[in-house]
Amino acid sequence: MAESTPTQVEVSLRDDTASFDQLGDAVLCVESCGKIVAFNRGAELLYGWSRFEACGRTIEDLLGEVWCPEARGAAPGQAHRYQVAHLRKGGRRIQVDVVASPVRTALGAKPSYLCVNRVLRDDEQSRTELTEVNAFLEAIIENLPLMVFVKDAERLSFIRFNRAGEELLGMPRTELLGKTDHDFWPSEQVEHFIRKDRETLSVGKLVEIPEEPIQSAFGRRWLRTKKIPLRDRNGKPAYLLGISEDITDQKRINEELRSVREELEQRVLERTAELSKLNSELSAEIVERKQAERALRETEEQLRHAHKMEAVGLLAGGVAHDFNNLLTVIAGYAGALRSDSTTPESVKEELAQICKATEQATQLTRQLLAFSRRQVLQPETLDLNHILAELEKMLKRLIGEDIQLLVRLAPRPALVKADPGQLEQVILNLVVNARDAIESGGRIVIEAAHVEISETTRHAASRVCLTVTDSGQGMDEATRSRIFEPFFTTKERGRGTGLGLATVYGIVEQSGGSITVWSEPGSGSSFRILLPAAVAEPEVELPPARVSEDVKSGLAVLLVEDEEMVRAVTRRALAQRGFQVFEAASPFRALELFSADPARFDLILTDVVMPGMNGPTMIERFCELRPNLKVLYMSGYTDNALVDRAVTERGHAFLQKPFTPTELVDKVLELAAQRTRA
Numbered sequence: 001m002a003e004s005t006p007t008q009v010e011v012s013l014r015d016d017t018a019s020f021d022q023l024g025d026a027v028l029c030v031e032s033c034g035k036i037v038a039f040n041r042g043a044e045l046l047y048g049w050s051r052f053e054a055c056g057r058t059i060e061d062l063l064g065e066v067w068c069p070e071a072r073g074a075a076p077g078q079a080h081r082y083q084v085a086h087l088r089k090g091g092r093r094i095q096v097d098v099v100a101s102p103v104r105t106a107l108g109a110k111p112s113y114l115c116v117n118r119v120l121r122d123d124e125q126s127r128t129e130l131t132e133v134n135a136f137l138e139a140i141i142e143n144l145p146l147m148v149f150v151k152d153a154e155r156l157s158f159i160r161f162n163r164a165g166e167e168l169l170g171m172p173r174t175e176l177l178g179k180t181d182h183d184f185w186p187s188e189q190v191e192h193f194i195r196k197d198r199e200t201l202s203v204g205k206l207v208e209i210p211e212e213p214i215q216s217a218f219g220r221r222w223l224r225t226k227k228i229p230l231r232d233r234n235g236k237p238a239y240l241l242g243i244s245e246d247i248t249d250q251k252r253i254n255e256e257l258r259s260v261r262e263e264l265e266q267r268v269l270e271r272t273a274e275l276s277k278l279n280s281e282l283s284a285e286i287v288e289r290k291q292a293e294r295a296l297r298e299t300e301e302q303l304r305h306a307h308k309m310e311a312v313g314l315l316a317g318g319v320a321h322d323f324n325n326l327l328t329v330i331a332g333y334a335g336a337l338r339s340d341s342t343t344p345e346s347v348k349e350e351l352a353q354i355c356k357a358t359e360q361a362t363q364l365t366r367q368l369l370a371f372s373r374r375q376v377l378q379p380e381t382l383d384l385n386h387i388l389a390e391l392e393k394m395l396k397r398l399i400g401e402d403i404q405l406l407v408r409l410a411p412r413p414a415l416v417k418a419d420p421g422q423l424e425q426v427i428l429n430l431v432v433n434a435r436d437a438i439e440s441g442g443r444i445v446i447e448a449a450h451v452e453i454s455e456t457t458r459h460a461a462s463r464v465c466l467t468v469t470d471s472g473q474g475m476d477e478a479t480r481s482r483i484f485e486p487f488f489t490t491k492e493r494g495r496g497t498g499l500g501l502a503t504v505y506g507i508v509e510q511s512g513g514s515i516t517v518w519s520e521p522g523s524g525s526s527f528r529i530l531l532p533a534a535v536a537e538p539e540v541e542l543p544p545a546r547v548s549e550d551v552k553s554g555l556a557v558l559l560v561e562d563e564e565m566v567r568a569v570t571r572r573a574l575a576q577r578g579f580q581v582f583e584a585a586s587p588f589r590a591l592e593l594f595s596a597d598p599a600r601f602d603l604i605l606t607d608v609v610m611p612g613m614n615g616p617t618m619i620e621r622f623c624e625l626r627p628n629l630k631v632l633y634m635s636g637y638t639d640n641a642l643v644d645r646a647v648t649e650r651g652h653a654f655l656q657k658p659f660t661p662t663e664l665v666d667k668v669l670e671l672a673a674q675r676t677r678a
Contacts, residue, residue, distance in 0.1 A: 022231045026096075026117040029103070034058040034067035037112065045133055046096075046117065048089030063087055069100065069113065077102055083120060095120040147223070147244040149176075150230070153237050156180055156197050168246055170217025185215060200227040201237045211247060222251045324636025325563050327658035331358045332569030335661040336576065358658070379511070381534045382423065384414035384448045384464055391427060398428075399435040399444060408447040414464045415534040422507045429500040430468040430527050437472030437525060445469045453530065462533035469526040475519040483517065555672055556580040560590040560606035560615065561634075566657075570605070570634075573661035574668070587613040591621060598625040603671060608635035619652070630671050634659070 020027065020038075026046040029038035035058055039051040047054075049062065059067045064087040074080035079101040085093050097120050100113040141148050141160070147168050150160035157180045161173040169176075181190040192212065200207040209225040223244040229237035271278045334354045337343050343351070392407050399405060416423075427446070434444045447467045475483065482488045484505040504527075508515045512532050519525035557579050561567035567583060574581045582601070584590035587610055594601065604622060606615040619631050636657035655667045 022235075024233045028054075028059070028115045028117065030059050030067065030100075030113050030115055032069075032111045032113070034060055036062060043117070046088075046094075046119065047086070064093075074100070086117070144243075147242075147246070149242045149244075151197065151240040151242070153201055153229075153239055156194060156240065159239070165244075168216060168221065168244075169214070189214070196225075196227060197240055200240060201229050204229055204231075204237060211251065220248075221246055222248045324657035325566050327358055328636070329565040329569050331355065331658050331660045332566075332573055334358065336569070336572055339576075339661070355660075379417045379419050381415055381417055382420055384416055384423075384466060384531075385409040386413075387420070387423060387427070388446060388448060391424060395428075395431050395446075399431065402441050403435060403438055404443040405431075406443065406445045408445065410448040410450055410464075412450070414448045414450065416464050416511075416531045417534045418511050418531065419507075422511070426504050426507050426529070427466070427468075429504050433500055434468055434470035434472060434525070437470055437474075439473065442471040444471075450533065451530070463530040464533050466529040466531070467526060469524065471524045474521045474523045474525055476521050480517060480519050484515075554580075554602075555668070556582070556600060556602045557668065558582045558584065558590060558593060558601045558604050558606075560584045560587060560604065560610070560618065562586060562607060562610045566607075569661075570664065573664050574605075576661070577665050579668070586610065587615070587618040590618060594622055595625065598622070601629075603630045603632060603668060605632045605634065605668070608633050630674070632667060632671055634664075 021041045023040060023042055026043035027038070027040040028036055028043055030036055036054050036056070039049070039054040043054070044050055047063065054062055059065050065084050069080065072080060072082055079099060081097070081099045083095065083097050086096050087093055096117045099116045101116075103112055103114045141162050144162060145164055147165035148160070148162040149158055149165055151157060152159055157178055158173075158176045159178075161176050165176075166173055176184075181193045185193070196207060196209055196212075205228075207227045209223075209227070211222050211224055214221055214223055224247045225242055225244040228241040228243075230239040230241050232238040334351045338348050338351045338355065388407050388409060392405070396405050431444060431446070438444075445468070447465075447469075449465045449467070451463050451465045453461050453463050483501050486499055486502040488502075505515060508529055508531070513530050515527065515529045517525060517527050557574055559567060559571055559574070559581055561570060561583075562585060564585070567585065571581045571583060582593055584593055587606075590604075590606070594604075604619065606618065608615045615633055615635075619629070622629055622631075631652040632655060633652060634655040634657055653667060653671050655664065659667075
């Protein structure tokens with residue numbers, strides 16, 4: 001090894017740390033007190049310590065050598081050579097040859113020694129450890145996410161290539177090793193690579209290439225490359241290390257951003273000449289944004305309100321169901337006693353009051369069912385213009401002479417699919433509500449119209465719009481947010497139940513429509529209902545069918561009802577009219593009776609919701625044995641989709657609880673008449 005003068009060593013340590021670090025031997029700089037102040041890469045590989053672990057510690061503490069140059073007979077200011085056993089990290093002892101030269105470095109003013117250490121005994125253990133170190137370094141290079149390659153300085157042929165490079169170029173390293181750029185890329189591309197390689201080797205330091213293209217198996221890729229010369233022991237560049245990062249996606253994004261930026265700049269330049277117009281457009285955009293934010297808040301509020309109404313509806317429907325069963329029993333027995341000739345007249349008068357109270361309670365439960373959207377509708381194709389024209393006279397009498405009523409019809413038939421009775425109730429409730437909001441004098445406007453609602457960006461849906469507007473006292477936001485809740489009212493005690501608008505809400509929602517309200521204190525209110533437009537002509541009502549007396553007396557009815565009291569009063573009402581009644585307390589019992597003799601029964605009267613099996617499922621099994629079976633469903637609270645499907649698709653009938661004996665018998669006779677005509 002060529003010895004270095006102190007001056008040369010000082011320059012090497014101070015100004016050329018990379019060259020000092022690339023020396024093949026282990027080089028340490030040790031102060032006269034034994035403190036290590038420099039530790040190169042070769043020392044790290046030899047001893048297993050990093051320079052950060054070594055610097056600052058004494059050579060005795062780190063390597064186990066008692067540091068005393070004078071004891072070894074070294075003359076002051078002269079280099080000396082000796083052999084010593086050093087400890088590697090982990091405790092293994094190795095024999096090294098040390099050349100210690102006194103220097104004064106830029107690392108401090110204290111006299112120091114530059115020690116160049118070499119292993120004397122290359123035993124199997126050392127070779128194993130060096131192999132492990134090499135394997136460790138190889139694993140690091142192999143697992144780097146960047147392309148790493150090494151070329152020899154003379155031919156610039158590839159001698160190392162990692163896995164990331166294979167994945168980037170789409171070719172195995174075996175095709176690259178030993179070959180040059182000329183073997184893979186176009187001449188103009190190769191000239192660029194070679195020029196940068198020679199530049200790096202010439203200047204002897206890192207050269208960074210911000211971006212350069214390369215053709216890979218996956219198409220053109222763009223790389224950001226750093227090229228570094230690797231020196232031999234004499235300080236001459238022997239290899240070229242390259243590290244490349246694939247920046248294709250980043251470059252594409254930057255180009256897109258640059259294109260967008262240039263476009264925006266061009267647009268700004270174009271708009272500069274129209275500054276006044278831009279200001280007005282900007283103001284309009286601000287207004288639109290505020291409107292959009294307000295619409296978003298309103299939509300969120302509507303969603304919260306819908307969830308609340310759904311929860312209240314479930315509660316109301318459940319209450320109505322239980323009360324309807326009880327009212328059916330009360331109405332049934334009261335009606336039966338009233339029609340009994342043995343009942344005293346005084347008792348009949350009291351029974352009449354019971355029946356009257358039952359009818360009022362029935363109206364309340366039906367309003368609850370309407371609100372909860374659990375009633376069974378009988379929709380028809382109707383002309384809203386015709387409905388309004390027929391109701392106009394009655395509505396004028398209803399609101400009084402001091403309030404002006406204006407009815408504006410649509411220019412063409414406003415056809416909707418709805419239950420006529422329910423639609424009339426909606427109009428009536430809205431007009432009554434408007435009348436009550438007007439203190440003295442004023443105006444109510446009812447208007448029918450056609451509108452187109454954009455459901456998607458491509459399609460628009462036709463709607464029929466019903467608007468009821470009044471000039472009354474209006475409502476504040478707190479009141480407006482609760483007007484569709486059942487039993488909520490701002491009227492005086494005794495002037496309303498708080499179910500009118502709740503009923504309107506339920507009927508509209510169940511009919512596939514929507515309802516919105518605008519109102520401000522002192523400015524009146526406007527209720528706007530949108531219903532899907534129908535395309536068919538209005539349906540013509542057929543005259544009721546008649547049933548012969550022999551059919552009345554011979555009709556066999558299978559009654560399926562799980563509520564004992566309801567079953568009892570229903571059986572009594574049918575038996576009094578001469579029908580043969582067969583009872584079943586559950587669908588399973590009914591299946592037993594029906595399976596034994598399917599032809600025995602003329603009609604099935606069944607509840608919809610029962611434990612274990614619902615009515616429509618039971619009827620499906622009946623129809624497998626007898627397809628043309630006549631069925632009358634009865635229920636006080638149902639899954640509306642379940643009943644609609646069972647009634648509409650099969651052509652069956654439905655009777656809403658609570659019902660009187662007369663209503664029950666009339667419905668059974670109506671169904672029997674259909675059987676007779678068929």
